[in-house]
Amino acid sequence: MERRMWVGSVAAVAVVAAAAGGGLWWQHDAAQRQADAAARAEVASFATAWQKRSFTDPALRFAGSTAPAVTAAFATATRGLGGGAVTVRPGPIERSGDQATSTLRVTWTLADNVAWTYATPVTVVKAGSGWSVQTVTAHSLWNSSIGPKDSLTATRTWGQRGNLLDGSGTPLAPLGKVYPVQLDPGRATAQSAAALEKITNEPAGSLVQKLAAAQKAGTQAPIAVITYRQADFDARRSALDSLVGVIYPVREQPLAKTRTFAQPLLGAFGPVSAELIAKGKGRYAVGDYAGVSGLQGRYDAILGGTPGVKVTSSGKPGTALFEKAPVAGTDVKTTLDPRVQDAAEGALKATGSVPSALVAVDVKTGDVLASANSPQLGFDRALTGHYPPGSAFKIATTYALLKGHKVTPTTPVTCPQSFVVDGRTYKNYEGESLGTPDFTLDFAHSCNTAFVQLSTTLADGDLASAANDLGLTGWADSLGVANAYAATVPPNNGKTDKAAAAIGQGRITTSPLALAALAANVARGSVVPPALVTTPAPAGADRTPKPLDPTIVGQLRGLMGEVVNQGTGVVLKGTPGGTVRGKTGTAEFGSKNPPETHCWFVGYQGNIAFAVLVEQGKSGGTVAAPVAKAFLTSLAGR
Numbered sequence: 001m002e003r004r005m006w007v008g009s010v011a012a013v014a015v016v017a018a019a020a021g022g023g024l025w026w027q028h029d030a031a032q033r034q035a036d037a038a039a040r041a042e043v044a045s046f047a048t049a050w051q052k053r054s055f056t057d058p059a060l061r062f063a064g065s066t067a068p069a070v071t072a073a074f075a076t077a078t079r080g081l082g083g084g085a086v087t088v089r090p091g092p093i094e095r096s097g098d099q100a101t102s103t104l105r106v107t108w109t110l111a112d113n114v115a116w117t118y119a120t121p122v123t124v125v126k127a128g129s130g131w132s133v134q135t136v137t138a139h140s141l142w143n144s145s146i147g148p149k150d151s152l153t154a155t156r157t158w159g160q161r162g163n164l165l166d167g168s169g170t171p172l173a174p175l176g177k178v179y180p181v182q183l184d185p186g187r188a189t190a191q192s193a194a195a196l197e198k199i200t201n202e203p204a205g206s207l208v209q210k211l212a213a214a215q216k217a218g219t220q221a222p223i224a225v226i227t228y229r230q231a232d233f234d235a236r237r238s239a240l241d242s243l244v245g246v247i248y249p250v251r252e253q254p255l256a257k258t259r260t261f262a263q264p265l266l267g268a269f270g271p272v273s274a275e276l277i278a279k280g281k282g283r284y285a286v287g288d289y290a291g292v293s294g295l296q297g298r299y300d301a302i303l304g305g306t307p308g309v310k311v312t313s314s315g316k317p318g319t320a321l322f323e324k325a326p327v328a329g330t331d332v333k334t335t336l337d338p339r340v341q342d343a344a345e346g347a348l349k350a351t352g353s354v355p356s357a358l359v360a361v362d363v364k365t366g367d368v369l370a371s372a373n374s375p376q377l378g379f380d381r382a383l384t385g386h387y388p389p390g391s392a393f394k395i396a397t398t399y400a401l402l403k404g405h406k407v408t409p410t411t412p413v414t415c416p417q418s419f420v421v422d423g424r425t426y427k428n429y430e431g432e433s434l435g436t437p438d439f440t441l442d443f444a445h446s447c448n449t450a451f452v453q454l455s456t457t458l459a460d461g462d463l464a465s466a467a468n469d470l471g472l473t474g475w476a477d478s479l480g481v482a483n484a485y486a487a488t489v490p491p492n493n494g495k496t497d498k499a500a501a502a503i504g505q506g507r508i509t510t511s512p513l514a515l516a517a518l519a520a521n522v523a524r525g526s527v528v529p530p531a532l533v534t535t536p537a538p539a540g541a542d543r544t545p546k547p548l549d550p551t552i553v554g555q556l557r558g559l560m561g562e563v564v565n566q567g568t569g570v571v572l573k574g575t576p577g578g579t580v581r582g583k584t585g586t587a588e589f590g591s592k593n594p595p596e597t598h599c600w601f602v603g604y605q606g607n608i609a610f611a612v613l614v615e616q617g618k619s620g621g622t623v624a625a626p627v628a629k630a631f632l633t634s635l636a637g638r
Contacts, residue, residue, distance in 0.1 A: 035126070039100035040093050042124045042131035047088035047104060050074075061132040063125050070135070077142045080153030081311070082285075084109030090122075098126035099134075106143075110154045111285055114309050116322045120144045143313075143321070150315040156285055157310050159328035161254065162303040164266060164295055165535075167335045167367065173266055173296075176255035179233040179248040181240065182222035183207065185214040188245025196246055199239050200226045222247060229255065253289065254296060260376035262341055265383065265481070267294015283307070294380070295332065295533070298482045302536065305329035333535035335367035339638050340608070344372035347612075347631035355615040357382035358631060359516040363607045366520055366528035366543065368513065383532075384483045386509040387613060390587025391446040391620065392600040393504030395518060396489075397455070398443060398559060400466035402552045406457045409440045409555055413454065415447035422495040426452045426503070429586060429619060443559045444567025446584055448503050455502035460492040463501050469548070471527035472510065472518050478541035480533025485511040504587060512611040515602045519582065520609035522560070525553045557581055560603060568621035569601060572629050577636035580605045582628070584620030599623040605632050 042060070049055045055062075055071045062070055091103040100123070107117040120143050123134040140146045163171035181200065183193060193207040202225065210223050228236065233248070240246050253269045256262065270292050272284040283301070284290060291300035308326030312319065344358040351374055359382045360370040371382045379385075401407045415434035418427045428448045434441060442450035467473055467489035476486040487510035492498035500506030517530040526545040560581035563569040568584040582603020588595035599617040601624040603610065610628060617623030 036093065036095055036100075038131050039095050039124050039126075040090075040102075042133065043090045043093060043100070043102045043104075043122060046122060046124075046133050047090050050088045050104075050106075051086055053086070061127070061130060062135055063127055063132040064135040070133075070141075074142060077140060077151050078108075080151055081108050082111060082154060084111070084113075091119075100124050100131075108154075110309050110311070111156055112282055112307060112309070114324050116154075116309075116311055118143065118145070118322070145321055146313040147315045150313040152311060152313055152321070153317075154309055154311050156288060157308040157323075157326050159305045159308070159326035162305070162329035162331040164254070164299075164303070165331050165333040167333075167337055167369070169333065170338075172262070172334070172336065172338070173254035173256040175252045177230050177250055178227050178253055178255070179230075179250055180227045181225045181246065181248050183211055183214075183225060184222055184245045184247050185211060186220055186245075188223075188243075192243040192245050195243055196225060196240075199236055199243075202226075229259075251289070254291075257338070261338075261345070262336065262371060263294070263377050264373045264380035265294055265336075265371045267296035267298075268292050269296050295334070295481070298480075299332045299533075299536075302332055303329045331535070332533060335362070335365075335369065335532055335534060336371070337369040340369040340635060341372060343631055343634040343638060344370040344610075345374075345376065346634055347627050348372055348374040350627055350630060351614050354617065355379075355381060356627070357385065357512045357611075357613045358627065359383070359512045359611050360631075361513075361516045361520040361530055361609045363520045363523045363604060363609050366517065366524075366530050367534075368530055368532040369608070371513070371532070380481075380483075381613070381615075382512045383479070383481055384485050385511050385613070386485055386488075387511070387598055387615075388506075388508060388587040388589060389487075389504040389510045389515060390585035390598065390600055391448070391504055392515055392583050392585030392587075392602045392611075393508060393510070394443065394446065394451055394502075394585075395522065395556065395560070395583050395602070396466045396470055396472060397451055397463060397502045397504075398556060399470055399552060400458055400462045401454055402555055403466065403469075403549065404458065404462060407439050407454060409438065409443075409559060411439045412436050413439050413442050413447075413450045415442055415445070415450045417449070419449040419452045421452060421456065421499040424496045424499070426499060440559060440562055441567075443583075444562040444565070446563075446568050446586075451502045452499045455499045456495065458498060458502070460494075460498060463498065464489045464491045469527070470518050471521045471529060471546075472514050475517075475529035475541075478538045479513075479530065480538040485514070486517075487511065487514040504585060512613045514611075515600070516609050516611035519602050519604045519611065521548065522553060522556050523581075523604040523609055525550060564603075568619070569603070569625050571621065571625045572601075572603075572632075575605065575629050575632050575636075577632050578606050580628075580632065582625075584625060586619045586621075601625040601628045603628065608632070608635065 045060045049060055055067045087107045089105040093100045093102045102122055103119050104122050107115050124131045125134050137148050140148055164173055166172050190208050193211045197207050272288045272290050277284045291297040306327035308324045310320045311322040340360050348356050356374045358372045362369050373382050414436045417431050417433045418425050472487045476484045489508050501508050521527045526547045528543050528545050564572045564580050569582055572580045585600030587598040590596045599614040599620045601612045601620050612624040612628045614623045
């Protein structure tokens with residue numbers, strides 16, 4: 001009896017001891033799980049703070065640093081990656097006592113939504129009652145591949161830029177070296193700035209003032225002065241090299257044969273503006289160079305290709321931590337002929353400071369061969385200008401009259417000094433009167449009163465219909481040029497509106513290209529919309545020839561020939577290269593009394609149709625026609 005009680009007591013003690021031991025192990029395991037969870041939470045808080053780019057959450061602590069210091073270090077290290085989203089995903093933790101480690105999977109969204117993903121370790125340590133992120137000194141907290149004080153920079157990279165090609169496939173503006181001359185505020189002196197003013201023909205004192213302002217502000221950004229092409233740079237290099245703080249970092253960009261060659265059309269290539277960056281939907285960033293105007297700007301996405309990106313550190317700027325290769329650009333083909341363009345630009349020199357334009361079109365194809373402007377920089381009046389055509393529009397008016405059987409070339413039509421329509425008086429140029437000639441002479445001498453009389457025989461929609469039939473309207477959006485303009489020829493809304501329209505005034509406006517295309521269509525005998533950009537093919541372009549009435553076209557050609565043979569364009573008689581047929585135009589504009597006038601000559605010779613506009617002058621025959629003659633003479637000699 002006593003033995004059984006002892007055995008039972010021993011068994012009871014054993015059970016109690018086992019239960020106590022199990023409780024101790026359970027308590028230990030729970031403590032470990034709690035420590036793991038706390039360490040994991042600290043890592044997660046750090047990852048969340050990184051994604052927010054803010055480390056000021058009171059629950060987040062740092063060992064060896066402070067939240068403000070970590071925030072400043074983060075900004076310094078990562079500012080060069082841009083403001084795109086960043087995601088940070090913690091991996092599993094491995095804890096040993098009061099220290100735990102995890103690997104963070106970090107993904108930065110760089111320019112153009114390029115994702116850069118890498119892994120970097122993070123360590124948390126228990127300090128007192130909580131856990132803290134351990135700052136490190138062996139490498140950067142933000143990327144273990146770089147030094148502790150290094151910064152990251154994402155640089156956009158560009159592949160080979162495509163070319164703007166002429167009609168034969170030759171580059172119009174191949175890549176060439178340029179030298180942007182700049183002042184380095186950290187090294188330049190007032191003396192070197194003053195000397196640079198003389199070399200670059202900058203106003204005296206201007207660069208000295210800019211340098212002083214930059215040095216006072218403490219900015220290190222170079223002060224741009226001028227950009228030279230190779231030949232211009234070579235002529236000044238020795239003088240530039242003698243100046244302290246003058247730098248010229250060479251780069252490449254598209255360069256036409258001269259700085260002004262077809263410039264309003266081809267456009268410019270240069271640093272992107274804040275406005276372009278805002279409109280670029282992520283394509284551009286500060287420091288990029290791109291096409292900023294003209295065809296270079298309109299087709300920049302094609303010519304420039306798709307940018308790549310390269311991430312480097314300040315410690316090893318020559319080694320890429322990440323790189324996505326750019327996609328090279330492709331060529332854009334135009335119809336331009338440099339030989340014709342040179343002749344056109346040369347002819348416009350005679351207009352001096354008066355704005356002018358000359359467009360040439362291939363008669364067989366309708367392709368634009370030249371688009372010249374003066375001044376040679378800035379507004380593209382040749383393709384985008386809106387001008388009253390004046391008497392040059394009488395080609396379309398005559399088409400309407402011939403089509404409606406209102407007149408023939410031999411019909412007698414009086415040409416008095418003035419003619420009244422619905423109470424409004426219309427006059428001839430310089431009060432001219434021809435008596436009662438046939439319509440051929442009226443056309444040759446551009447008799448306004450004859451056309452005003454005949455306008456009373458037309459319906460309100462006839463002139464608009466004639467303009468459309470001759471291809472004056474309807475193609476601007478398919479030319480491939482930003483803001484290209486054809487013509488506006490609305491249906492008439494009364495007798496005086498129609499009378500004004502018959503002589504190219506009132507509400508009618510055209511571009512020089514539209515009138516050159518009209519002349520080409522008459523010369524060809526069919527309507528083909530003009531083309532300038534052929535690859536990529538502009539949307540909506542239908543260049544199927546639409547035949548014109550051969551009888552009417554033949555009569556128009558004869559009438560245009562008489563303008564040169566015996567009329568207002570007689571200055572072109574005997575022009576080298578063959579017979580010239582055309583029409584002068586003198587278009588009133590503005591509110592002065594007497595009104596100022598635009599001067600036109602529109603016509604063709606052989607396979608070249610053209611339109612000349614001089615914005616101010618006495619008359620088309622005395623101002624624009626000589627420019628046309630100079631153009632054709634130059635072309636014949638090339």
